[in-house]
Amino acid sequence: MASIALPVVTDDQRRGANSGCTATRLVHGAMEAGVLVMVCLSPWAFGAVEPEHEFLLDVGIAVLMILWGARMLLDGQLSWRKCPVAVCLAAWILLGVWQLTPLPRNLLSRISPVTMRMYDRLLPAQPEVLPFAEPRGVSMPPAGSTLSFYPGATRRELGRYLAILLLFAVVRNNIASSASLRRLGIAALVNGSLLALFGLVQTFSADPQTIYWSYPAPGATGVFGPFINRNHFAFQMNVCVGLGAGLLLSRYAGRGQMQGATGPSPADALADPAPTGAQDGIPLSVDPLALGMIFALALVISSVVYSLSRGGFLALLGGSALALVIRLPRSRGSTQGRIVLLTLVTALGLVSWFGYDRVVTRLGTFQEGLMSRGGRLAIWSRALPLVRDFPLWGSGYGTYQFVDVLHRSDALDAGMIVDHAHNDFLEALVEGGLALFLPVVVAMVLVFRLGFGAVRRHEDRPLGG
DSSP: OOOOOOOOOOHHHHHHHHHHHHHHHHHHHHHHHHHHHHHHHGGGTGGGOSHHHHHHHHHHHHHHHHHHHHHHHHHTSOOOOOOHHHHHHHHHHHHHHHHHSOOOHHHHHHHOHHHHHHHHHHSOSSOOOOGGGOOOOOOSSOTTOSSOSOHHHHHHHHHHHHHHHHHHHHIIIIIOSHHHHHHHHHHHHHHHHHHHHHHHHHHHHSOTTEETTTEEOTTSSSOBTTBSSHHHHHHHHHHHHHHHHHHHHHTSTTHHHHTSSSOOOHHHHHHSOOOHHHHHTOOGGGOHHHHHHHHHHHHHHHHHHHTTOHHHHHHHHHHHHHHHHHHGGGOSSSHHHHHHHHHHHHHHHHHHHHOHHHHHHHHTTHHHHHHSTTSHHHHHHHHHHHHHHSSSSOSOTTOHHHHGGGGOOOGGGTTOOOOOOSOHHHHHHHHHHHHHHHHHHHHHHHHHHHHHHHHHHTTTSGGGO
């Protein structure tokens, strides 16, 4: 009879494989811990808008890249998941590089004639001559040769976009899983409730334009919590609301299947471990953890309302309405509906306790914010002609405040600085033209489509929350 030779695995090889798996798990854990640390700590550093705090975020991303390289060495291969969203982010980077590329004069005048006319109008016809025959420095790229009006601002924004792409790639290819999403939800809900509590306490006990009771911010637009801008606070909290709500709903998702006569299958139990209270059918009224999560979520929602950020409030309403339309009609029981109702009632109660008069007064200024001289409609009316001026390639990342003055007709507005369009789609059209606007829209559609598909696949399981 023919004999079959089986490979022999020695003890040294087995120990080496086990040590390699342990090292890989340690690197993976360090990467996820690094992401969670940045997520939780960056809001407390004045929203990470100051250069030194943004530098720390860049250092954190660099450490994540080093850990990713270490994992590739341990695994002996590069793991890359095909993701169309990453392609859209890469398109943003390539457009920024194109905006910084020096171009011949005749080519620049053909692809962006307004840019060329502005260079002819603003740049001197003869090179500057310095006194005492001092040598004149050569700028790179040469002045008047790029699609970007301000290459320095575009280079700075391009660095931020590159950091976003690298962070997305690290998470997508190394960390993304249902378990890590659950841990992110826990971190966001806990950190968000602490930020909300801190912001409310500071509002009632400190000067309106003071952060941490010690740092004055006289030029800031509505300080709230550790954030210099209350809009930044509201948008951070809205992310925490979404993750916290999903975490809370996942405790009571799919009860119909989980409490069937045969019980959950072993595969489902391993894939989507549900809390003990949900599995045993403990009512909401005697589930202290769920009640604590409801209060934390209500506190976060009430802080968004009480921060007086009109844009953040509208975003909260719009996102909540869309989530309710997608999720609740597919729920098979009434527990999730009671959770949503109890959370909203608690949030309204907290706002009333804090003082709803202030909120009503602020929300009553929607029309003023739109129709005033420096309001949104005035800014948008000046931005629309800029879209026609730079239709394809834009004026350059980070250049909106410099091109905003091109279509001002009122001398009273000459000294007003508008650094953003207060409309991300409009600003994308101005700074990047259709070449940026299309990837932005495609990325948003892809994220929504992928998320909606995930909800449909897991609608009867705890992960569906």
